[in-house]
Amino acid sequence: MNYYNSIIDTIGNTPLVKLNKVTKGIRGTVLAKVEYFNPGNSVKDRIAVRMIDDAEAAGLIKPGGTIIEGTSGNTGMGLALAAIGKGYKCIFTMADKQSQEKIDILRAVGAEVVVCPTNVTPDDPRSYYSVAKRLAREIPNSLYPNQYDNLSNTAAHYATTGPEIWRDTDGRITHFAAGVGTGGTICGTSKFLKEQNPGLVSVGIDTYGSVFKKYKETGVFDEGEIYPYLTEGIGEDILPKNVDFSLIDHFVKVTDKDAAIMTRRLAREEGLFVGWSCGSATHGALEWAKEHLTETDVMIILLPDHGTRYLGKIYNDTWMKDHGFLESRQFATARDIVRSKNGKSSLTTISQNVTVSEAIKVLNQQGISQMPVTDTTGHIVGSLTDSTILSRLIDDSTVKDQAVETVMDKPFKFVGLDNTLDVLSSLIDRDNKALLVRDEQDHIHVITQADLLAAVTA
């Protein structure tokens, strides 16, 4: 008889499928590693089993125990399947931005799900990371696998995903692209592949609102890069231990909208009914491929999960229209706004140490209403707006003699060049009066509400 002893034994050995339509105009061969063939319909089944096996071997959980994890859903599903076979209970904490389908699927396989707010910092006691840690402290005989920092995650991909790709490409793979969330998928797989072929290039896909790309390029953990985004399952506001930046050669950032549109194209043009971050991985990888792939190159893009999890979002036309993702109208982008300023770098900054009255003079001379505040090294540490100065002066006229740092607000957020006007306008509000964008020449520009108005009426 030909059968498996448990559903867990069916994990892995997922197929490589050639992308034929979305790759139009790209040189070389581009293959997708389709991870929804795993029993939990995602790549995360691989790490779930490995993290539990390693914890059991280390005596960290006993029969009848409870597995508690913070998850965007897929790792939860893998853990739930493994827990069923091994007789553990599961409690998962999830941010409220994750799709309802994921919550429903986890409950369907017997897990308890605690939904936590998305828009709080990781160390806030309400965050899905903090709640998972607290529950693990409170519940006896529980295991908190912590997929972010648990190196069994990277080890699972080193042991399975990497070797499968090497075997199935007959060692011909030259480029590996995958989304980066915990970092385990790209780092474990790339580590194995780079050991076989030191020239292999790995491309990590990040999302706007996440810290990875900037950190790779500058070594600085820039909180200004962090803002809420919609894409599920990739990007981070922390640096997980599984992200080994030396194993990721390049990062490409992809917007929520570009990711959503590419995901739908994968379903309709390639017959690959995949999840949202699969669109991020494909869009980002193909952007890279357009510039760098040659005829003989073989690029593998890892597609992490299945489309059923996003039926209420990116596969729903009403949801897509509500988010401005299915607009027939073409919105201007941050790049267009910067170009409309005729390439002039419009950035005026002020040191945090000068007085408020000197800062007012600069605002008046330049005819501007806001500017970034810098420290002595030129690093942006805050922002100053005429409305903040005015309200502070009304309360206390001696403020004019104080240093700018005493009245400054938090720094303006950085946004990507490809963000469209609709997205930019949703990011400018009472708390964020302007945005910053870095152009291809690394010049920083300020985008204000007035710039957005000018772009809408242009």
Ligand SMILES: N[C@@H](CCSC[C@H](N)C(=O)O)C(=O)O
């Ligand atoms: N912060 C991310 C998720 C990070 S990776 C988690 C992993 N994919 C899982 O399935 O648990 C987000 O915003 O979704």
